[in-house]
Amino acid sequence: MQEVVTLAPREGARLDADRLDSLYSQLGPRGAENVVCRAMEELAYRLGHIDRLYCQADLAEMRRNTRALMAIADQIGMTGLTHVAKHVITCIDDTDETALAATLARLARYGERSLTAIWELQDLSI
Template sequence: MNVVNKIVTLEQTESVCLDPDRLNGLCRQLGDRNALNVLCRTVEELAVRLSNCERLWRQGDRSGLRKCAKSLVAISDQVGMTALARVAGNVAQTVDAGDTVATGATLSRLLRVGERSLTAIWDQQDLSI
């Protein structure tokens, strides 16, 4: 019988990229108050769509997952969440490629990046809006 002496736990952390110019542009274009309202609604919508992506994956609805991931690309890009937009695009690409393993892995990354991005945008709110 083999005995395991040491168990290693891998921590998966993700970097997020927020484009401050995009956020500042929203403030200039809409004014601080309106930009904050748009940002709040956008963050809520992103959270819902991230949850929908996970649900669609569990249900085996690859077409729905692809559509939801593509919508995340558009929405997150509008508010400067560049890492989230990039990873959501990667999910759509893996669905298109028919690579189920890569889709599962990339979706897991999308959920991690999404969570970190939503937290980061709220932290930015205190600094610039």
């Protein structure tokens, strides 16, 4: 009899603190908080929207929204989320349905962790 192993993928969110510091230097605390809060809201929306597009099998629109998610994540220093989103686009471009499903699940997990991490890092309040 073989033992069944349950995998519980856990990876920490990678954030570029220098990117956030630069944003705060350029825009000041109030302006930077505004940008970060709006970006976080947009990222949360896009993560859900990308999942809905996947369920609808609208890969062209899913690719477009994933690229937009990358740009927003990059703006506020979410380097890990940007990296995972690139993998989603690669799976779409390669028409690898199995890898796309797995990578999209990773994007959702990583997105949630990234949003939580940046919230805790900046101690933002709306």
